[in-house]
Amino acid sequence: MAAHTSAAPRVPPARTARSVVWILIISSLAVKAGGFAWDFLGYYVADGTNGTGHGTTAAGAALTAFGVGWCAGQASAGALTDRFGQRTALVALMILSALACLALAVATSLPALLAVAVLLGLTMEAHRPAVSAAINEAIPTEAGRTRAQGWLYFSANCGIAICGGAGGYLAHHHGYRLLFAINALACVAFALIARRVLAPRNAAADAVRVRYRQVLTDPTLRWITVVAVCSMICAWGLVSVLPLLMTSDSLPASSYGLVMVANTVAVLALTPPLMRLLVGRGDSIRFPFVPVLATGSAILGLGITVAAFQHTVAGYAIAAVVLVPGEVCYSVAVGAYISTAAPAGATGRYQAVISGATALASLPPLGIALALDAGGRPLVAGVLAASAALAVTACVPLARRLRIHTTTRPETRS
Known part of the structure; x- marks a missing residue:
């Protein structure tokens, strides 16, 4: 009986739950739309005019390093979400992602770029497990959760499309480093939003x-x-x-x-x-x-x-x-x-x-x-x-x- 009594307050009213879910989905779209560090990593490493000029082979190595980091990052993001809760995981991972974007803007040597690429992979998609967990916790019905998860994927596709178009224009006129700074700001904004709308982890969930x-x-x-x-x-x-x-x-x-x-x-x-x-x-x-x-x-x-x-x-x-x-x-x-x-x-x-x-x-x-x-x-x-x-x-x-x-x-x- 005690377990049910303590867990009950964690279920928010339906309207509040829907609001939180939509805020998280829209924030996910925004952070994907501003995900320039991921989309333009290869260009930045290879480009000799506005980037670091290491060539296409180095760019391929950086993208591979990113992919390795991405695989490992999902595992750590899932563990953080389940262990410490969605709010703590989102805030911590988005701050780390912002730091990785800023590091990319100042890194120039190939070893430094490869290290930053791994860090970007570890953090750039790290919000997905926490947002999915928040959706499942907030929405009581199977169809409602499925719709919200589907819209999360839809928001990612829309964000990627915006990122490619806007990033190409900004990179051409203002260079890559502005893109990475914008990416860092988007990650910090998501961290602040998560801290605002998500409740701290309930102690009863640690059981x-x-x-x-x-x-x-x-x-x-x-x-x-x-x-x-x-x-x-x-x-x-x-x-x-x-x-x-x-x-x-x-x-x-x-x-x-x-x-x-x-x-x-x-x-x-x-x-x-x-x-x-x-x-x-x-x-x-x-x-x-x-x-x-x-x-x-x-x-x-x-x-x-x-x-x-x-x-x-x-x-x-x-x-x-x-x-x-x-x-x-x-x-x-x-x-x-x-x-x-x-x-x-x-x-x-x-x-x-x-x-x-x-x-x-x-x-x-x-x-x-x-x-x-x-x-x-x-x-x-x-x-x-x-x-x-x-x-x-x-x-x-x-x-x-x-x-x-x-x-x-x-x-x-x-």
């Missing part, structure tokens, strides 16, 4: 302790991680495979910009109606999320495989648009999994594992480039199609394990 060793014993999490890695290899093709293919067709960077504009317009136009279709407006999710996840993986594979055989801007733009329904299905399904399968006290770690899988999926572009050199476009298409097929296939044991999981532990949330 619930879940570690990664326990989390990783969940077979449903292991299978959805396989799906996430394979699906996101296809989704990341938009920013890794397409530039390689378009360069081989001697298409200029401006053509790639047009393709990204087509993708962004499709994201803005298709996400709201697809969210209503897949989730609905009630308290229960309209469709089981595993078929939605399998469908999204298949569409992502189809879109990037089609792109492998294109040679015109229009063809690449169509392929980029085809990817969008797959991205929406994937984000809705993953949001549904986080909102329904993560046990109390472990939402941060569950989100961190899946976000870490996304980070891991950003590392294979070198392999795609080698495949393009070795076997041309058919080999690239085959590799990407095989990745999507593996994602769809992994949904079968995922569904089976979820049925067992639900039977043996019907209450997944406190």
Whole structure:
């Protein structure tokens, strides 16, 4: 009885909960829109005019260091969220991210840049586990949590699109260091907002302790991680495979910009109606999320495989648009999994594992480039199609394990 009495005040009124969730989602959009340190790291390292002038090889090394830091950062962010609460984790990680952005603005030697790149990777996406945990704690219904998780992914896509357009203009007229200063300010603002709107961790929550060793014993999490890695290899093709293919067709960077504009317009136009279709407006999710996840993986594979055989801007733009329904299905399904399968006290770690899988999926572009050199476009298409097929296939044991999981532990949330 005492546990229930002490935990009750942590559940805010519905209107307050919705307000907090929307503030966090909008803040996530803002910090992604200002995420110039991530998007322009490679340019800054390679550019000899406004950057440090270390060349493309050094830029590749810096991006790889960023990816390694990103994978490790998700694990630490999830642990911090579950151990110390969303407010403490968000404030601390956003302050560290701001310091990393400022360090990037003053670093010039290659060793210093590589060290800063790792630190950026550790912190730049570190808000995702804390925001997901806050959503799950604030919203009482499965469909409501799924909608909010889906809008969190939508805000990230919108923020990335804004970042690319605004950053390119600002970098051209004012240089990269201004971008990194703006990025630092966005992180500090998010830290202040989190401190303002999120409550401190309730002492009663410390009784619930879940570690990664326990989390990783969940077979449903292991299978959805396989799906996430394979699906996101296809989704990341938009920013890794397409530039390689378009360069081989001697298409200029401006053509790639047009393709990204087509993708962004499709994201803005298709996400709201697809969210209503897949989730609905009630308290229960309209469709089981595993078929939605399998469908999204298949569409992502189809879109990037089609792109492998294109040679015109229009063809690449169509392929980029085809990817969008797959991205929406994937984000809705993953949001549904986080909102329904993560046990109390472990939402941060569950989100961190899946976000870490996304980070891991950003590392294979070198392999795609080698495949393009070795076997041309058919080999690239085959590799990407095989990745999507593996994602769809992994949904079968995922569904089976979820049925067992639900039977043996019907209450997944406190």
